[in-house]
Amino acid sequence: MESDPREGESSEAQLLRDVDAIRARTAPLAPRGHALLQVAYTVFLAAYMGVFAFAGSNEAGASSFGGLTFVLIFPPLLVSSGLFNGANERFRTRLRDPSRRPLSLGFFFVVLAALLIWGLAGGRYPWWVALITAGLTFVSFGIRPLRVVLRARASTDETLTPQPLPVPARVTTILIGVYLAAVCATALSLTVASLVMVLGMVAVIVAVSAQAAPWGLLRTGYEWRVPQWTAFGIAALVMFLLAVLIIATDIVTPVVAVGAGALVAVCLSGAAFIPGRSRGTSAA
Amino acid sequence: MAALGDDIELDFASLRDAIEADDSALSKGISHLEKLGYVKVTKGYVGARPRTWVRSTTKGRRAFERHVGALRAITGAG
Numbered sequence: 056m057e058s059d060p061r062e063g064e065s066s067e068a069q070l071l072r073d074v075d076a077i078r079a080r081t082a083p084l085a086p087r088g089h090a091l092l093q094v095a096y097t098v099f100l101a102a103y104m105g106v107f108a109f110a111g112s113n114e115a116g117a118s119s120f121g122g123l124t125f126v127l128i129f130p131p132l133l134v135s136s137g138l139f140n141g142a143n144e145r146f147r148t149r150l151r152d153p154s155r156r157p158l159s160l161g162f163f164f165v166v167l168a169a170l171l172i173w174g175l176a177g178g179r180y181p182w183w184v185a186l187i188t189a190g191l192t193f194v195s196f197g198i199r200p201l202r203v204v205l206r207a208r209a210s211t212d213e214t215l216t217p218q219p220l221p222v223p224a225r226v227t228t229i230l231i232g233v234y235l236a237a238v239c240a241t242a243l244s245l246t247v248a249s250l251v252m253v254l255g256m257v258a259v260i261v262a263v264s265a266q267a268a269p270w271g272l273l274r275t276g277y278e279w280r281v282p283q284w285t286a287f288g289i290a291a292l293v294m295f296l297l298a299v300l301i302i303a304t305d306i307v308t309p310v311v312a313v314g315a316g317a318l319v320a321v322c323l324s325g326a327a328f329i330p331g332r333s334r335g336t337s338a339a
Numbered sequence: 340m341a342a343l344g345d346d347i348e349l350d351f352a353s354l355r356d357a358i359e360a361d362d363s364a365l366s367k368g369i370s371h372l373e374k375l376g377y378v379k380v381t382k383g384y385v386g387a388r389p390r391t392w393v394r395s396t397t398k399g400r401r402a403f404e405r406h407v408g409a410l411r412a413i414t415g416a417g
Contacts, residue, residue, distance in 0.1 A: 067413045074407060077341040081357045086347055144383045144390065147353045151346040151394060199346070267384060277384075 085207035089146040090200035095284065096139050097197030099291060103132050105189030106295045108170050110302055112182045126248040127298040130238050130255060131291040134231055134272065137263040138287070141276025150200055159195045166191065217280065217330035223269035224278040225327045227262065231275075232323025234258070235290055239297060240316030243309055278331050286326030290319040340377065340403040343395035348381065351391045369393055377402060 064072075110124035143149065166188060173180070220228065234255040241248040265271040279287075297315050301307045342349060342357040349357065355365050369391075372378040377399025381392040395403070 065414060067410045071407070071410050071414060074341040074410075077358055078344075081342045081344065081349070084347075084349070084353060084357070147350045149348040149392060151348060273384070 084148045085203060086146060086148040086150050087204055087207035089143070089149040090203035090207070092139070092142055092146075093150060093200035094197055094204055095288070096135070097193055097200070099131075099135060099288070100196065101189040101193040102291070102295050103128055104166070104192040105185045106298050107167075108188040109182060109185035109299060111170055111173060112180055112185055123242060123245055123248065123301055124298045126245065126252050127238060127242055127294050127301075130235055130252055130259075131287075131294055133256060133259050134235070135287070135291070137259065137272030138276030138279065140263075141271075141273035142279060142284075144273070144277050150203060162195050163192065220278055220283070220327060220331040221269060224275045224331070227270050227272070227275040228279075228283060228327035229324050230258075231287075232290065232320045232327075235294060235323070236316035236320035238316075239294060239319055240313045242297060242301065242312045242315075243307065280331045282329035283323075283326045283331060286322040289322045293319055293322075340372070340395060340399060343378065343393065343399075345395070345400065348392040348394040351393070354393055372399065375399075375402075 106124065106128050170188070219225075234251075237251045238248060238255065241251050259272065262268075262270070262272040262275075266273050268274065293315050297307065297312065300311075342354055351362075351365065351369075355362060358365070360368070369378060369380060373380055376396060378393050378395055381394070383390050383392065
């Protein structure tokens with residue numbers, strides 16, 4: 056652990072030299088890959104908060120807040136938490152979890168509580184509050200990882216080889232698609248959609264709790280790479296957009312809802328067969 | 340502590356390679372620092388294998404900076 060002393064060098068000087076050497080060795084280990092994951096998740100979270108806030112705005116009807124909107128936007132959030140926790144495990148160097156920063160977390164919950172209380176009390180606000188909410192969410196959690204992404208150089212290590220997803224992760228990916236698709240397709244019937252959502256939530260909780268199971272959400276998130284994350288991002292975008300359209304327009308018919316569900320199912324089911332994580336852990 | 344910068348976590352293997360120590364010495368060191376509240380340890384899984392991540396705490400970074408400051412004062416390195 057300690058370097059060899061140089062002639063005439065005091066032990067204190069040797070220790071200082073060791074400190075500099077260690078810092079030089081760890082400087083290239085910037086957690087760029089993990090920071091990218093955090094930025095992506097923050098964008099997702101910001102979109103969620105934006106739609107959540109939009110549901111309580113002047114644009115929304117009385118039934119949208121906490122009803123259909125929640126049914127559409129909560130399942131992706133719930134599923135994503137397990138997946139992202141699993142993906143976290145891939146990185147040898149990681150940024151400290153921003154949700155553990157008291158200020159960021161406190162701010163997030165204050166905004167969430169304020170919107171919830173305001174909405175439940177029947178209050179309304181301009182639609183652009185939703186944009187501000189989304190922006191503030193990103194600033195709270197995304198600025199630091201974004202700085203790391205912009206500062207650190209991308210790894211040029213091309214020795215990682217894409218491999219097909221393991222069968223359990225593939226099955227779980229397809230089932231995630233089926234669940235989210237079912238929520239979309241039944242979105243116009245609050246009762247049915249709520250039932251689908253709750254039944255799916257039970258399955259998700261089981262899948263998150265099974266930490267070491269190869270079919271669990273953590274392991275599935277660990278196995279996912281860009282194609283699967285892209286498909287999940289598209290699926291979440293479709294669901295959030297469907298929620299916004301239901302709130303703000305009358306164009307969402309049962310055919311549109313089923314079509315959105317089909318798109319979600321195709322995205323995730325197709326991505327399940329695209330080569331995923333390379334064998335071995337990401338060095339970033 | 341030199342390897343654990345502000346706001347990052349290193350896994351056990353990366354930390355071991357950075358300070359060029361062996362597993363046993365590093366484990367003992369981490370346990371000692373954790374007891375002092377200088378580092379926090381997070382356990383997780385890589386696939387099916389358990390893994391350990393280590394990060395410094397504010398208390399640990401301050402103590403380390405004080406220590407480095409004292410070393411510099413002794414050596415006159417400023």
